[in-house]
Amino acid sequence: MTPRTRLLTLFLCFVFAATFFSGSTPAEGDAKADEALAEAVKEGKKLYFKSWRKGGKSCRACHTRGPNKLTGERLKEYPKYDKIFRKVVSAQQKLNQMIKGKSGGEELELGSEELNALEAYISTLK
Ligand code: HEC
Numbered sequence: 001m002t003p004r005t006r007l008l009t010l011f012l013c014f015v016f017a018a019t020f021f022s023g024s025t026p027a028e029g030d031a032k033a034d035e036a037l038a039e040a041v042k043e044g045k046k047l048y049f050k051s052w053r054k055g056g057k058s059c060r061a062c063h064t065r066g067p068n069k070l071t072g073e074r075l076k077e078y079p080k081y082d083k084i085f086r087k088v089v090s091a092q093q094k095l096n097q098m099i100k101g102k103s104g105g106e107e108l109e110l111g112s113e114e115l116n117a118l119e120a121y122i123s124t125l126k
Pocket of ligand 1: 058059060062063070074075094099102118
């Protein structure tokens, strides 16, 4: 074996071991990622349609048409300056402000599974 073939063999062994021990092939990894995202979107949809307090309005109630129609594109503009906060805020901060201010719910923890799910769902809106 030349040093070069030895190096190549070592590299192939490494790739094989990495694939073997990671427990999934790259294709399986993609499927898992897709599944996780689909699950988050599904959970987020529930939050988007739900009433956050008795008699309270859902996000959907105000955001389906007109100038307030909400789309994934609009969410992509964040972080941006917000007149109500009077500073630059993240999409999640804006969602939380809506949850509390317009829907009458309790703010969610930034980065929480629920808030991420709501954000994931809104990102799919066309
Ligand atoms: C009573 C009506 C009402 C409800 C309910 C409501 N919103 Fe809003 N929302 C508005 C109005 C009006 C604005 C524009 C003024 C502003 O930015 O605060 C807005 C703005 C937004 C924006 C910013 C859009 C942009 O282009 O920057 C997002 C995101 C948003 N709402 C998400 C939500 C979510 C998520 C919910 C549910 C938790 C929700 N809203 C509930 C009325 C509502």
